[in-house]
Amino acid sequence: MLIENLKTALEALYGNRLRTLLTLLGVVIGVFAVTTTVSLGQIATAGITGEIQAFGAQSLFVIPESSHPEGVPFTDADIDALSRLPIEILRQRSTRVWANAGEERVRLNVVGTTANAPRIDRSIELDRGRFFDERDEQAAAQVIVLSADAAEEFFGSGPALGRELMLETSGGNRSFYTVIGVKKRVGGALGAFANDVSGDVPLESLYRDVSGVPRDRYDFLPITIALDRDAGAIERQVRAILDRRRDPESYQVQSIEGALSLFNTITVILQALLGGIGAISLVVGGIGILNIMLVSVTERTREIGLRKALGAQPRTILQQFLIEAVVLTVIGGVLGVLLSIAVLWTVVALVPFLDVFVLDPWIIALALFVSVATGVAFGVWPARRAAALSPIEALRYE
Amino acid sequence: MATETVIVARGLRKVYVLGGGVEVHALRGLDLEVRRGEYAAIMGPSGSGKSTLLQILGCLDAPTDGSYRLAGDEVADLDEAALAGIRNRRIGFVFQSYNLLPRATAVDNVALPLLYRGVPPRERRALALDALERVGLADRVHHRPNELSGGQRQRVAIARALATEPDILLADEPTGNLDSTTGQEILALFDALHREGRTILIVTHEQDVAEHCERIIRIFDGQVAASEVVAARRRPDAGVAGC
Numbered sequence: 001m002l003i004e005n006l007k008t009a010l011e012a013l014y015g016n017r018l019r020t021l022l023t024l025l026g027v028v029i030g031v032f033a034v035t036t037t038v039s040l041g042q043i044a045t046a047g048i049t050g051e052i053q054a055f056g057a058q059s060l061f062v063i064p065e066s067s068h069p070e071g072v073p074f075t076d077a078d079i080d081a082l083s084r085l086p087i088e089i090l091r092q093r094s095t096r097v098w099a100n101a102g103e104e105r106v107r108l109n110v111v112g113t114t115a116n117a118p119r120i121d122r123s124i125e126l127d128r129g130r131f132f133d134e135r136d137e138q139a140a141a142q143v144i145v146l147s148a149d150a151a152e153e154f155f156g157s158g159p160a161l162g163r164e165l166m167l168e169t170s171g172g173n174r175s176f177y178t179v180i181g182v183k184k185r186v187g188g189a190l191g192a193f194a195n196d197v198s199g200d201v202p203l204e205s206l207y208r209d210v211s212g213v214p215r216d217r218y219d220f221l222p223i224t225i226a227l228d229r230d231a232g233a234i235e236r237q238v239r240a241i242l243d244r245r246r247d248p249e250s251y252q253v254q255s256i257e258g259a260l261s262l263f264n265t266i267t268v269i270l271q272a273l274l275g276g277i278g279a280i281s282l283v284v285g286g287i288g289i290l291n292i293m294l295v296s297v298t299e300r301t302r303e304i305g306l307r308k309a310l311g312a313q314p315r316t317i318l319q320q321f322l323i324e325a326v327v328l329t330v331i332g333g334v335l336g337v338l339l340s341i342a343v344l345w346t347v348v349a350l351v352p353f354l355d356v357f358v359l360d361p362w363i364i365a366l367a368l369f370v371s372v373a374t375g376v377a378f379g380v381w382p383a384r385r386a387a388a389l390s391p392i393e394a395l396r397y398e
Numbered sequence: 399m400a401t402e403t404v405i406v407a408r409g410l411r412k413v414y415v416l417g418g419g420v421e422v423h424a425l426r427g428l429d430l431e432v433r434r435g436e437y438a439a440i441m442g443p444s445g446s447g448k449s450t451l452l453q454i455l456g457c458l459d460a461p462t463d464g465s466y467r468l469a470g471d472e473v474a475d476l477d478e479a480a481l482a483g484i485r486n487r488r489i490g491f492v493f494q495s496y497n498l499l500p501r502a503t504a505v506d507n508v509a510l511p512l513l514y515r516g517v518p519p520r521e522r523r524a525l526a527l528d529a530l531e532r533v534g535l536a537d538r539v540h541h542r543p544n545e546l547s548g549g550q551r552q553r554v555a556i557a558r559a560l561a562t563e564p565d566i567l568l569a570d571e572p573t574g575n576l577d578s579t580t581g582q583e584i585l586a587l588f589d590a591l592h593r594e595g596r597t598i599l600i601v602t603h604e605q606d607v608a609e610h611c612e613r614i615i616r617i618f619d620g621q622v623a624a625s626e627v628v629a630a631r632r633r634p635d636a637g638v639a640g641c
């Protein structure tokens with residue numbers, strides 16, 4: 001009987017193709033909307049969180065408070081005082097100069113830094129060649145590591161390693177630097193800020209060759225803390241040391257953890273918002289299903305009356321309607337999920353800084369459950385009521 | 399043949415309550431007995447309660463009051479499952495308004511009660527085709543109701559009632575939409591079923607249809623007004639020639 005009834009249910013679905021299609025559409029839209037909106041929120045969160053963490057989660061930035069009279073740049077003495085903590089501090093100065101390579105003359109951001117920079121700044125990754133080392137640093141060698149954009153500006157697609165750059169400074173000095181490395185382009189959301197036409201040189205070389213970069217002035221101090229250390233405790237120690245050296249109001253310590261937790265709050269709100277939209281879509285889809293189910297009640301009540309008049313047992317009729325509702329909602333639900341996967345996948349493939357595909361099985365389960373439940377409830381409930389009538393009452397129903 | 403009464407109705411009442419609380423008394427304490435194998439016509443003016451009575455006798459609707467015993471069982475005491483069984487196995491009902499499934503073909507419509515009896519598909523189809531052939535619709539088996547004329551739909555409805563070979567056949571104006579030739583064929587079919595021993599009740603307003611039967615039950619205002627035995631010589635199947 002179950003197989004016969006399955007056939008009956010499928011025939012009824014096929015017999016009324018328009019109603020079937022409209023109900024399917026309601027389920028597809030409901031499931032699609034909720035899985036897509038919620039997953040988009042999660043994909044955005046995962047994408048951006050992933051990048052910030054890749055940047056080095058255990059980091060501090062110490063910057064002078066420019067509005068404060070004592071908010072002056074930091075000195076080597078400050079750095080030496082902080083160096084007894086288990087941290088690494090990046091000394092970094094930068095300035096813009098004209099740089100020439102053959103015909104090309106380009107404004108270049110020259111960054112003087114130390115050989116440990118790649119360990120502290122996680123955005124530094126070498127595409128070709130190498131970063132300068134301690135020996136280059138001690139010798140104040142004339143070597144430069146170009147950003148991907150800079151290498152392209154000067155040399156196009158041609159080889160960059162081993163080529164010479166001539167740096168002009170305001171005094172009319174000219175120095176020749178050899179390209180020893182080219183960095184990778186910084187991908188993702190942070191790329192927009194991190195990519196520029198720049199080159200890294202040893203700090204001592206910058207001081208010697210480029211005029212107008214005074215020693216002993218650091219506009220900010222990037223600090224890296226080993227991952228197994230307590231960043232909060234170290235932040236307090238940094239403050240304690242600096243407070244003894246200058247006015248506590250004259251500088252700020254920013255942690256990426258702080259930024260990250262703020263960011264997390266924002267994404268939780270974003271996700272809640274998208275989830276809310278998804279929930280509304282699900283309700284709307286559910287109402288669509290309900291609507292079609294109820295609109296067809298008149299016709300179906302007569303059908304139930306007729307089937308009863310011909311000797312169908314009430315439970316056989318209910319089983320038929322249950323099968324119809326389950327088949328409809330399950331097919332609609334699966335189509336909705338597949339559509340959602342296709343759209344999310346396309347979004348991840350096309351939007352540059354969204355590169356983690358997230359699809360929470362719980363969201364799928366919830367969306368499927370709600371649509372199957374509405375479909376079954378509103379498909380079977382009118383059928384139950386109709387089946388409780390006498391055949392004649394059901395046949396006369398208007 | 400034993401003259402066992404298969405239908406015993408006592409004091410049947412049916413009150414329809416319309417919107418606004420208006421009551422329509424369709425049956426007003428009707429008494430009726432029908433013997434097994436009897437062939438009876440129910441006649442009466444329009445609105446006198448003929449259809450209401452037939453629906454109650456067919457277990458398709460419940461009386462507001464009164465007792466209906468079918469083959470000894472008080473119908474009011476039966477549960478839904480038992481009623482479904484009776485509708486499916488014992489009674490063939492021909493509706494005045496056909497009541498066919500609009501999206502199913504003639505053969506599928508006729509096979510539907512057999513489905514609920516649990517007859518396997520192949521056999522179901524064979525029986526349905528047989529029944530359609532008996533009503534002269536062998537060439538219309540794959541038509542849907544909207545592709546058939548009124549008379550053809552009526553014949554599909556009759557075929558559906560015959561397909562299950564019920565003990566009791568209840569027909570509400572079964573020849574109302576048929577031309578006289580087809581009407582005669584259908585009546586000949588009923589006569590044949592009667593000879594097979596089935597109990598047949600036909601609601602009709604045509605005197606010559608009623609005279610095929612053994613008895614005419616006259617209904618007036620929800621009650622049995624008269625019960626006339628039809629003279630055997632007037633009945634075409636009585637084998638009395640020259641009348």
Ligand SMILES: Nc1ncnc2c1ncn2[C@@H]1O[C@H](COP(=O)(O)OP(=O)(O)O)[C@@H](O)[C@H]1O
Pocket residue numbers: 396414415416422423424442443444445446447448449450451
């Ligand atoms: N479902 C119904 N609701 C209200 N009144 C009805 C209903 N069915 C029949 N009636 C009324 O009951 C009376 C008997 O109807 P019916 O049994 O159909 O008569 P007949 O078949 O003899 O013409 C009529 O007055 C009719 O209007």
Ligand SMILES: [Mg+2]
Pocket residue numbers: 448449450494570
């Ligand atoms: Mg009538």
